Amino acid sequence: MSHLHLGLLFNSPGNDPAAPQRPSDLGYYAETTRLLERARFDFVMVADVAFQDRVHPQPPRPEPITLFSALAALTSHIGLVPTLSTSFTAPFNLARQVLSLDNLSAGRAAWNVVTSSAGADNFGDTPLPPHSERYRRALEHVEVVRKLWDSWEDDAIIQQPGQRPCADPARVHPIDHRGEFYQVAGPLNAARSPQGHPVLFQAGSSEDGKAFAAHFAEAIYTAQHHIPEARRFRDDVHAQARRLGRNPAHIKILPGLSTVIGESDAAARQLNERILEGFGSDIWAALKAQLGGIELGDLDLDRPLPLERLPEVLSIEGRQSRYALFRQFAVQQRWPLRQLLELQGGSAGHGRVVGSPEQVAGHIEQWFRQGASDGFIVMPGQGADGARLFAEQVVPILQKRGLFRRDYASDTLRGHLGLPIPHSRYAAPLERAIR
Amino acid sequence: MSHLHLGLLFNSPGNDPAAPQRPSDLGYYAETTRLLERARFDFVMVADVAFQDRVHPQPPRPEPITLFSALAALTSHIGLVPTLSTSFTAPFNLARQVLSLDNLSAGRAAWNVVTSSAGADNFGDTPLPPHSERYRRALEHVEVVRKLWDSWEDDAIIQQPGQRPCADPARVHPIDHRGEFYQVAGPLNAARSPQGHPVLFQAGSSEDGKAFAAHFAEAIYTAQHHIPEARRFRDDVHAQARRLGRNPAHIKILPGLSTVIGESDAAARQLNERILEGFGSDIWAALKAQLGGIELGDLDLDRPLPLERLPEVLSIEGRQSRYALFRQFAVQQRWPLRQLLELQGGSAGHGRVVGSPEQVAGHIEQWFRQGASDGFIVMPGQGADGARLFAEQVVPILQKRGLFRRDYASDTLRGHLGLPIPHSRYAAPLERAIR
Structure with missing residues (x-):
């Protein structure tokens, strides 16, 4: 049996007694991420919004690209999953920044794709399109980003010792995308990463969201409360992906799980x-x-x-x-x-488990063994303390039961998640075949 | 006499025999930046473009925001100056990322403002506007960014020990900007940094560029080849700034200086x-x-x-x-x-000095003492070697002559450059006065 996968979603600072006063203080995020890397977590993740409530402002969340670029420099194995919106970014800028994060971290980056439901008035006069058009636009945005990520083949940069590096024009490709919402010429101004593409995460479990995810998501962050419903959700995504010609094994379903861990059941309650x-x-x-x-x-x-x-x-x-x-x-x-x-x-709408380390591990094991999920995105209900308790007390139980890795078997996030490396669509077919 | 200021501009990888094959390999940039921090440089900087030549692709430059966020985590004092274009970014996203870099680095970030002359076809169907409209639009872009940076006052986030942090609504302000090119509601989703605002750099020395810089630039990266012309340029910027009510002492003129350093004059040649x-x-x-x-x-x-x-x-x-x-x-x-x-x-169009460490130091001293510049942005003609030779052999001479600091006297880039901390335009006047 393959291992389950574990990520951690950082709390929004306004929900977290341990959060630093300056929301982008690196120390807090660096310590927690290193702790989770020692526990062999697959990844850390931040949610994001592109606005601030005018009447009830909240301590701002850290900006995902800058935070994870800094964390990339301080870690060696753990995956880094920024949330970025298709509604408020140009595909070229997004593709370049996420791929650059992937290169700086030597293949540990992902993009958690969201479409946003608020914030349009920070980006001009046009309101957000309706829910379903937002998803149609998002689908094209993601497609442009993937084309840009393909625009440099492997080994497109050539370097002889002592020479200035140069690029092989035969391996760098314009994309000339002309779609309903986006016109992008390319090629991208960033070369390929060790894991090919950053991993594509998707959050949002509406019917539109599920269909959207079936097209491209490699990991899905979803809110699930009961095993039967979670299994139906997983089966449904798998079926939709299969109809689109995708291998369902390459889509990891990772429900959020809010945790409150105590020495005993009673203490946790x-x-x-x-x-x-x-x-x-x-x-x-x-x-x-x-x-x-x-x-x-x-x-x-x-x-x-x-x-x-x-x-x-x-x-x-x-x-x-x-x-x-x-x-x-x-x-x-x-x-x-x-x-x-x-x-x-x-729990920000997600499932919640309250109990001793054994009870929390038992909950996770039950969901995983019954095929309700491929792992969890842990949302610790006790700020930094909750992350530490999970890493130090729940993970060893999962390892003892053979459910979770004792060491990293790979250096990239794709490797941790068991996902294939996508080849450039612009590479010669023969070359694609032998790689 | 105050000290001169020194920054380093990283070569584009295609011009640099020492550049790594993967342009965003962190090690090369991290080593060079730490070396320059030990030499007490004011800052490091990267140029940028948002396109890739379709016929003659070049090894891509590292993406500035991700690179400098990673370097922020690995350094403690040196300033970090990303180049970002007003033409291809939304003011809200740019303001948030640069301010987040400023927070992650505890007050060491800047924004080198450029308007871009190519790359529009990666961002839709609309060509770039003509040179002068580009600058008008850029001026409004910068103004929106500065308003957003003012939208959180100092101390807007309140935290009691053991409590979740919260925001003081009286210190968080919408900006409601409605201009010729941009409509942005605000407030920003990022709080104020230890140096108030990131420092504003400007590059480009055309007449439009100079007028643009006079409005807001705190440091100007310019190409100058002769002392009399450089003095005229500096006097002209100072006069324009004075007419706009600004203190010319708060605008540092920093010409690019390409250096080739050898043991002797002959060896350098x-x-x-x-x-x-x-x-x-x-x-x-x-x-x-x-x-x-x-x-x-x-x-x-x-x-x-x-x-x-x-x-x-x-x-x-x-x-x-x-x-x-x-x-x-x-x-x-x-x-x-x-x-x-x-x-x-x-030299990418910039001045070039070729000689022994004493000759290079002498060139710098002459320009500085004659009021032709406030320092230089060094562009080493020998890749990483050139940076090392400058740091280890030229800097000690400048220190001995009393021209350059022997230790940092400040923790922020504003501090290094002797620039004032801007107060929020939305703060109460009394509060502004007593701060």
């Missing part, structure tokens, strides 16, 4: 209560900002939501899959508003 | 011959690409250029100031084409 209490009333404002379209007004926190005021999922232009989850717990479980808010605030 | 021979016939193609509009056809390398075929300076849409220099040497000095090409290829 107590800690969880304290953490959730820490999310005061300001969480309501944050939730409204997160969900975009929804407007609920002044409601009693301790009673279930009046259902007639909850919009339908497909009418939401924001984060459809996150809202669908919220709505499901509101409608089917009749959770009081406070509990719904805790789901959003404590 | 021999080495220089070898270096120039190394730039073979391909330099002609590179020159044509650099100058954009100019088309000279097949000319005899060993004869002066037919003057009637040289276009007027103002008709050039590319790099006007570089072309002006080329034209001046062609017309006034009647240099043969080969020598003109060497000026372009060996």
Whole structure:
């Protein structure tokens, strides 16, 4: 049996008591990343948004490209997964920066593709297109980026000792992309990396998002709460990818997992209560900002939501899959508003496990063995402490059970995840075949 | 007398026998930067373009933001100066990445502002606007970036021990910029750095460029070949800045200086011959690409250029100031084409000093004492070797003569350059006054 995969998503600073006052203070991120590298994690990841709430500003998240470039210099094996939006970036700039990160880290970079649901007013006068057009545009954006990543073949740069390096024109290719949304000539101004392309992650589990992921995603960050649903999600993505001619084994499904770890079950539960209490009333404002379209007004926190005021999922232009989850717990479980808010605030809508290191490891093993996921993206509910407890107490149990690597068997993120190296579409077919 | 300032411009890999085969290999850049930090340099810098020649591809330059973010993690004092174009970036993204680099490096970042003369076909269907409109647009771009950098005041993030950090809404400001070219709401999604704003560098010495620089530049990278002209240039920028209400002491004029250093004058001259021979016939193609509009056809390398075929300076849409220099040497000095090409290829149009360490130090001292510059941006003609020789043999002479610092007196790039910390335009006037 192959190993499961583990990544860590850094908390947004406003949710993390351990976060540094200056959100881009390198020390905090460097220490945590080195700790996770010693625990043989596959990767670290940051979420991102390209705006700041005007009324309730939050401590800004670190900017992903700069943060991970700095971390690349301080680590040797762990993968680096920045989140970047197709809506607010030019494909040429994005392709170049992510590929440069991949080169600086000797093949450890990925791009977590998101389409963004807010922030357009920081980029001109045009509002974001509707949900489905956003995905159509995103699909073309990703395609342009992949063409640019193919524009330099392997070995396109030639260097004799003592000579200035030069480029082999036969191995550098314009892309001349002319599509519905993008016109890009190429070639890219950056050469190929040791792992071929950066790995493509995708986040967002709506129907549009799932179809989008089936086209190109190599790892999917998704919110899943129950094994049967997670298996259905995984099967569905695999089936869609197969219809597109892709090998489902090359798509790793990695649900987010919020963790609260204590010495015992009881200690963990107590800690969880304290953490959730820490999310005061300001969480309501944050939730409204997160969900975009929804407007609920002044409601009693301790009673279930009046259902007639909850919009339908497909009418939401924001984060459809996150809202669908919220709505499901509101409608089917009749959770009081406070509990719904805790789901959003404590776990950002993701699954949550609260318990001893053995219980957390057991939860992970059960999901993995039952084919509900290929691993997890850990979202520690205790800031830096949570990352340390997971690395030092949960990982050794997973290793003992033969579920997780004891050492890196590869130097690249593709290697860690068992993903193939993509060949340049512009290389001669014979050369592609023998490589 | 205040000290002179020294920066280093990394060679483009295609001009540098020491450059690594993978242009973003960190080791080469990290070693050189640490060497220069030990020599107490003010900063390192990379030039940049956002395209790749389709017919004669060159080994790509490293991408500036990723390279310098990695170098930030490996250094503690030296300034980091990425070149980024106003033509191909959204002000919001640029402001955020450069400010994030500034935070990650604890106040050592700058932005070298360029407007770009090629590459538009990697960013859509619209060609670049004419030279003067490009500068008008660039001026607004820089203004938006500065507003965004002001959008978080000092101390806008509040953190009590053990609490999640939060933001003080009274110290975070939308910018609501609505200009001729840009509409940007803000606030930025990144907080203020220890030096207030990243330092603003400007490159390009045309009349448009000079007026542009007078508005905001705090350091100017310029091509100057003779002390009287350099003094005129400096006086002119100072006068324009004074008319705009700025203090000329806060604008550092830093000409590029290509250096070839040997044990003796004769050894240096021999080495220089070898270096120039190394730039073979391909330099002609590179020159044509650099100058954009100019088309000279097949000319005899060993004869002066037919003057009637040289276009007027103002008709050039590319790099006007570089072309002006080329034209001046062609017309006034009647240099043969080969020598003109060497000026372009060996020194990228900049001044060149060839000699022993004492001679190089003497050249620098003379320019500085005569008020022709506030220091230099060194462009070593011998790749990594040239940087090492400058750091180990020229710098000690400058230190002995009291011209250059023996230790850093500051932790920020503004501190090294003697530049004031800009206060947020959105802060209360009283608060601005007492800070």
